[in-house]
Amino acid sequence: MNRLKLVAAACATVVLAACNPEPGPLQHGANPELPEPKRGLLPSMKIADPSEWGDQVPVVPEGFEVRAIARDLRIPRQTLVLPNGDILVAEGRGGNAPALKPKDVIAGPIKAAGTTQVPSGNRLTLLRDADGDGEYELQTVFAEDLDAPYGLALVGNNLYVANQDAVVRFDYQPGMTQARAGKPQVLTKLPSEINHHWTKAMTASADGRFLYVGIGSNSNITERGMTAEQDRAVVWEIDTQTGMHREYAGGLRNPTALAIQPGSGQLWAVVNERDEIGPDLVPDYLTSVREGGFYGWPWAYWGQHVDTRVKPENPEKVAASITPDYALGAHVAALGLDFSSPVMGPEYAEGVFVGMHGSWNRSEPVGYKVVFVPFRNGRPAGDPIDFATGFRDDDGTTRGRPVGVTVDPRGALVIADDLANIVWRVARIGAAAPPPGPPPPATDQAGGEDTETVPEAATGP
Amino acid sequence: MVATVEGRYAPAFHPVHALLLGGALSLILGTLLADIAYARTYEIQWINFAAWLNVGGLVFAAAALVCALLGLVPSRRTRGSALHCLLWAVAWILALLNALVHARDAWAAMPMALVLSVLVFAVALVSIFFAAWPLRAGGVR
Numbered sequence: 001m002n003r004l005k006l007v008a009a010a011c012a013t014v015v016l017a018a019c020n021p022e023p024g025p026l027q028h029g030a031n032p033e034l035p036e037p038k039r040g041l042l043p044s045m046k047i048a049d050p051s052e053w054g055d056q057v058p059v060v061p062e063g064f065e066v067r068a069i070a071r072d073l074r075i076p077r078q079t080l081v082l083p084n085g086d087i088l089v090a091e092g093r094g095g096n097a098p099a100l101k102p103k104d105v106i107a108g109p110i111k112a113a114g115t116t117q118v119p120s121g122n123r124l125t126l127l128r129d130a131d132g133d134g135e136y137e138l139q140t141v142f143a144e145d146l147d148a149p150y151g152l153a154l155v156g157n158n159l160y161v162a163n164q165d166a167v168v169r170f171d172y173q174p175g176m177t178q179a180r181a182g183k184p185q186v187l188t189k190l191p192s193e194i195n196h197h198w199t200k201a202m203t204a205s206a207d208g209r210f211l212y213v214g215i216g217s218n219s220n221i222t223e224r225g226m227t228a229e230q231d232r233a234v235v236w237e238i239d240t241q242t243g244m245h246r247e248y249a250g251g252l253r254n255p256t257a258l259a260i261q262p263g264s265g266q267l268w269a270v271v272n273e274r275d276e277i278g279p280d281l282v283p284d285y286l287t288s289v290r291e292g293g294f295y296g297w298p299w300a301y302w303g304q305h306v307d308t309r310v311k312p313e314n315p316e317k318v319a320a321s322i323t324p325d326y327a328l329g330a331h332v333a334a335l336g337l338d339f340s341s342p343v344m345g346p347e348y349a350e351g352v353f354v355g356m357h358g359s360w361n362r363s364e365p366v367g368y369k370v371v372f373v374p375f376r377n378g379r380p381a382g383d384p385i386d387f388a389t390g391f392r393d394d395d396g397t398t399r400g401r402p403v404g405v406t407v408d409p410r411g412a413l414v415i416a417d418d419l420a421n422i423v424w425r426v427a428r429i430g431a432a433a434p435p436p437g438p439p440p441p442a443t444d445q446a447g448g449e450d451t452e453t454v455p456e457a458a459t460g461p
Numbered sequence: 462m463v464a465t466v467e468g469r470y471a472p473a474f475h476p477v478h479a480l481l482l483g484g485a486l487s488l489i490l491g492t493l494l495a496d497i498a499y500a501r502t503y504e505i506q507w508i509n510f511a512a513w514l515n516v517g518g519l520v521f522a523a524a525a526l527v528c529a530l531l532g533l534v535p536s537r538r539t540r541g542s543a544l545h546c547l548l549w550a551v552a553w554i555l556a557l558l559n560a561l562v563h564a565r566d567a568w569a570a571m572p573m574a575l576v577l578s579v580l581v582f583a584v585a586l587v588s589i590f591f592a593a594w595p596l597r598a599g600g601v602r
Binding site: 039042100102103219221222223224276309310311312 | 504506562564566567
């Protein structure tokens with residue numbers, strides 16, 4: 001009996017220990033510090049306390065001004081800047097994962113408290129600033145009755161939208177403010193059963209022939225069984241001509257944003273890594289995605305660190321796991337990615353912007369901002385620089401949560417905020433000349449969420 | 462030697478108490494068996510079953526704990542009722558810890574989940590033995 005009491009006392013200590021805040025080293029770059037995995041009996045959760053922006057706006061670097069260009073959206077996630085400067089916003093919330101364990105019943109409502117309460121938009125909204133004064137006076141529904149649209153890409157006159165269950169195609173003509181009536185054409189069905197991680201990030205290859213679609217895992221770490229992970233945690237390459245697909249890369253737990261690097265045409269991704277092995281594991285990361293590459297999930301993380309929660313083991317897969325390029329920090333929830341261009345000014349000319357939605361399972365919250373990761377010679381070089389902050393106060397008050405980030409070739413960064421249901425535009429002061437007169441004809445702009453070519457009008461300081 | 466059978470059985474359990482103990486014990490045993498199945502097969506559904514069975518066990522065991530506490534009033538107290546109540550409370554706390562352990566994803570619950578399931582079942586069984594003690598005492602002489 002004494003022994004039992006001892007066991008009970010020991011277990012109670014574990015519970016208490018798990019409640020203590022444990023701020024740890026933040027990890028950036030190619031060689032993050034990785035502590036030993038650990039988990040107490042209770043998870044460390046710190047849920048955002050939603051609040052209004054009021055008169056406040058995000059804090060942006062000197063030389064930039066920020067403005068809310070759309071409000072009252074229905075969960076804006078990703079944006080696409082069209083050749084004529086119009087902005088498309090994908091709105092919605094997906095996923096149909098049932099509560100599997102008692103903890104899902106308890107944790108679900110707790111986590112939901114830190115997100116917006118508005119219903120899923122399931123639509124695309126178009127924003128237009130016809131006179132180039134930075135005020136987007138037109139806010140109109142471009143297409144509706146979609147299914148949790150997320151990834152967006154324009155190839156010629158084809159607008160591709162990645163719903164949570166399929167890539168669909170709209171015909172797009174320059175200057176359009178509304179898609180033609182009728183259902184869009186389905187290009188390729190996507191894996192959508194359960195959809196624990198439902199977001200389907202998408203970008204188009206530089207030549208516009210292929211679409212790359214990120215398909216997140218169906219669990220944190222295989223707790224829904226391996227059969228649920230068929231065609232999950234992968235990036236698909238879809239042929240735009242035929243709709244045929246193949247697996248381009250795997251082991252990417254939740255590739256939430258994809259972008260093509262200007263010049264090289266290389267595919268990059270930000271990936272959200274696994275939870276519940278400590279506040280500093282596992283760093284979410286930014287990486288170039290190698291064709292045929294395997295990045296570890298579920299068997300390994302950050303290269304060949306074995307995750308012992310996955311049984312049966314798979315040493316071959318562990319051995320094959322590629323170490324990602326650049327750690328962004330554990331639990332920051334990177335959901336947005338876009339390559340910068342010289343229009344953003346010399347300091348931000350080469351690199352990527354990363355939108356960080358922010359943590360929920362870390363006693364010391366992280367993320368809740370947009371950072372810039374500088375590149376040199378086409379590779380990440382240096383620490384991330386805060387680009388847009390002020391989304392969250394130290395006392396937990398949270399006004400916004402950044403998701404998609406898109407570089408507007410007129411010299412601005414477009415940020416979707418899915419808590420405040422706002423789209424922010426962070427414009428470089430004096431960078432952009434307004435587009436003259438009518439919208440220019442559509443080009444073969446094929447970068448999906450990114451734009452390779454810099455309009456000449458916008459290259460000046 | 463003459464053996465006589467004592468015909469009078471002291472009613473150790475109120476029928477509702479007995480029902481709750483039986484329900485809890487079945488669910489606790491189910492948790493243990495499902496944990497064993499997961500540990501042997503890695504088939505994830507078993508640990509989902511275990512997690513839910515354990516929650517069911519907690520519900521029944523909590524109600525049974527109320528009965529056990531009521532059994533401590535002097536007019537109802539038997540030789541084993543204090544020990545029964547104490548051990549049952551220990552089993553319930555262990556089962557609560559077991560619920561937290563079962564909330565871990567996939568194999569992270571193991572081997573702790575299995576160890577706790579064995580402990581909960583064992584402690585619950587011993588606890589019920591103490592509740593039934595007066596029956597033995599009044600048995601064959």
